[in-house]
Amino acid sequence: MNFDVEKIRQDFPLLRKFLRGRPYIYFDNACMTLRPQSVLGAEKDYYEQQSSCAGRSIHKLSEEVNHRIEQVRKLIARFIGARSEKEIIFTKNTTESLNLVARGWPFNEGDRIFTTDKEHNSNLIPWLVLAKEKKIIHKIIPSKEHNLFDLETFKELIEQEKPRLVSFGLTSNLDGVTIPAKEIIKISHQNGAYVMFDAAQTIPHQKIDVSELDVDFLAFSGHKMLGPTATGALYAKKDLLEQLQPLIAGGGAMENSFYNKYQFLPPPQRFEAGLQNYAGIYGLGEAIIYLEELGFDNIKKQELELNKFITEALSNMAPIKLIGPKDPSLRSGIISFYADGFDSREIALMVDQLANIAIRSGQHCVHSWFNHHRLSGSARVSLYFYNTLEEAKIFVETLEKVLKLKR
Amino acid sequence: MICLAALIIFAILGIFSVAYRKLAKEAFACVLRRMSFRPCESRFDLKVKTQITSSLMKRSEKLGQFFWKYFEVFSWIFVVLFIISTLYTARGVYNLIRYKTCDPQHPQNCFISQPGASPSPTECPIQQFQNLK
DSSP: OOOOHHHHHTTOGGGGOEETTEEOEEOBTTTOOOOOHHHHHHHHHIIIIIOOOSSSOOSHHHHHHHHHHHHHHHHHHHHHTOSOGGGEEEESSHHHHHHHHHHHSOOOTTOEEEEETTOOGGGTHHHHHHHHHTOOEEEEEOOOGGGOOOHHHHHHHHHHHOOSEEEEESBOTTTOOBOOHHHHHHHHHHTTOEEEEEOTTTTTTSOOOHHHHTOSEEEEESTTTTOOTTOEEEEEOHHHHTTOOOSSOOTTSEEEEOSSOEEEOSTTGGGOOSOOOHHHHHHHHHHHHHHHHHOHHHHHHHHHHHHHHHHHHHHTSTTEEEESOSOGGGSTTEEEEEETTOOHHHHHHHHHHHHOEEOEEEOTTOHHHHHHTTOOOEEEEEOOTTOOHHHHHHHHHHHHHHHHTTO | OHHHHHHHHHHHHHHHOGGGHHHHHHHHHHHHHHHTTOOOSSOHHHHHHHHHHHHHHHHOHHHHHHHHHTHHHHHHHHHHHHHHHHHHHHHHHHHHHHHSSSOSSOGGGOTTOOTTOOOOTTTOHHHHHHHHO
16 A cells, blocks of 8 residues: 555545644544544445354354454454464453453462553553562563663562563553563563563554464553454463463353353354454454555554654743653654643643644553652653644644643 | 532532432532532542633633733633522522512613512612611
């Protein structure tokens, strides 16, 4: 696909919408991205053309759905470089994927788990809960200056503590910083630890190859990569899947059952109890095709250009404080900031009212980081390939007007 | 304290339209929190503030800035005026029911005086008191 951003924008219905004579400017992609027509069409296609269960009935419609679902599973495996589609479990989002490992892995009392100091609640709370319930020991790896990953401290601590599992956000939803994955995996494996990455903010923006990385578990969401809501996946190495217990049990996951015993299907189906979000999975497949055609180089280039523009402009605004490194190339498409004298929600509401700009405000489900730094919250701009320089300019101009309110 | 005025307005409007009941509930929750010196959870006050400011800013940025800076003052003035006008209205309604005119002293000034309305010295407590003096 040629990268013509104006042409690409035509694929996204919301970008053609106007409110009070002004278009929408969607800068909340870290929460959820928009969906192109092909994804919406695939979901509709399921309900209009097939609308049946997979893996249960034997009629033609059911077989078609089954076939399509397994095609998407193979697509995901190829997309992230997995060796086999049997290493891909459909989940409804990253949160479920992370909880599947937290709850399903045979942790013992005293097992150590590492996370960073800026994890999304979905990769913090399961471990805090497990610390309470199963008495695992949860340790936080502090970041160094500008919120960058402290590899030296990590190396020291892992050699001392010998954790069972290292579970890190690969790209932070707070500041867009991506941690050095290869080095972390190498050090972790050398010290006998498994590695799980929360890749929700990474997969939509850069190429990931789980086989090359040799990561043990990888979780991501469909709704952050042009896919429908309630779609996601967990990748896990085949031998590790055998040790994992399903989060829920029921129809669609069983080989057989009796009144007093049961037998699960082999992975990955044993982890997919209940009817799945078939329409969503169809859409997820189309989202992957769209991204592959677009190319990650194009995505990164567009994000970096916009990030550079906005970062430079914000750096010249006196009350604004950026979170994370100043270098936009280290922050994916994310710019998190707060302003002296302003509640971040005031900023978000004002830019929304003045110019239909959607940004996030608050603590972004990383309450722990804000509490530790005694900050009430931040405003977050998160960009994607369909955003334009024109939109970035409007945002900067609008923000300048908002900041003048307190002068 | 804009939440207080909003609560009263939306509560009354909510009698006639379901659309305002949710806003009334939000305003009520906000008032309770503000009474205990805590910020609103829903940030209802913030939404009202930013909505009015942005409308003003589209006409004049300086006006928007002025409003933003003195929002709390404007809120209190609005609430006090609202309460005073509510009291006057209530007094008018009481007089209408009791004396068939909203202004017993000068019934001709009240356009909704009913026929036969006139100030009665024995009925008007203020007039009675003055006569006693």
